[in-house]
Amino acid sequence: MRKKIVAGNWKMNTLPAEGVELAKGVVAGRGEVCSCVNFIVCPPFTHLAMVAEALKGSDVALGAQDCATEAKGAYTGEIAASMIAALGCKYVILGHSERRQYYGETSATLNKKMAQAYANGLIPIYCVGENLDEREAGKHFDVVKAQIEEVVYNLTEEQYKNLVIAYEPVWAIGTGKTASAEQAQEIHAYIRQVLTAKFGAAAQETAILYGGSCKPSNAAEIFAKEDVDGGLIGGAALKAEDFLAIGKGFSK
Known part of the structure; x- marks a missing residue:
């Protein structure tokens, strides 16, 4: 059985005290959702220590939104994988569309970040996905395949066992266009096919999350699809009630 995962990417939102309250809200309501669902919260770097404290004693896991390409040294403003692990x-989360789009992250960058994550015992949530122009040009399969082949194909079999993939239809975020559950299943199945070509049967165990405007109203429909194993949640992760309701999408 593949893991069922609902991960919350808080992005650059909340102040530390607000983040603590949000985390406490998730912990408080976690018991209302099937224990088969794995919850992860990914606050800004500034909140990590405080949110870790708020999560103590619960099974809600902590994640970071990025890490540096290097282990340590004169890299002002960067946060090492060892620091977030500590x-x-x-x-x-690595390779998020916003990191690729706004900060020029390439496959070369991400290979270094993946290596740092694994060296420090972290599980990468590796993001792939196409933008609107690429989708409309029918290049979405090619784009996603390249993003996987250029990074994930470089992993060892042992590393690959500890990997989560998140598919983000960038074209469906803030554009007024919506990805249907069928479109999500189509690309998720294709991603699993690309992973199978390299890693064989192990690809059947890889959790592939949907990251395009997933919310309480559509979670159950999307999660019902065979190759959708959960969600990487943005805006809806900023309210504990909504975040938990998305998790309940698995039990409907």
């Missing part, structure tokens, strides 16, 4: 993070 604060209790189990996961790290």
Whole structure:
């Protein structure tokens, strides 16, 4: 059985005290959702220590939104994978579309970040996905395949066992266009096919999350699809009630 995962990417939102309250809200309501669902919260770097404290004693995991390409040194403003691991993070989001789009992250960058994550015992949530122009040009399969082949194909079999993939239809975020559950299943199945070509049967165990405007109203429909194993949640993760309701999408 593949893991069912609902991960909250808080992005650059909340102040530390607000983040603590949000985390406490998730912990307080966690018991209302099937224990088969794995919850992860990914606050800003500034919140990690405080949120880790708020999560103590619960099974809600902590993740970071990024890590540096280097282990340590004269890299002002960067946060090493070892630092976030030391604060209790189990996961790290890598290759998010916003990092690719706004900060020029390439496959070369991400290969270095993946290596740092694994060297420090972190599980990467590796993001792939196409933008609107690429989708409309029918290039979405090619784009996603390249993003996987250029990074994930470089992993060892052992590393690959500790990997989560998140598919983000960038074209469906803030554009007024919506990805249907069928479109989500189509691309998730394709991603699993690309992973199978390299890693064989192990690809059947890889959790592939949907990251495009998933909310309480559509979670059950999307999660019902065979190759959708959960969600990487943005805006809806900023309210504990909504975040938990998305998790309940698995039990409907």
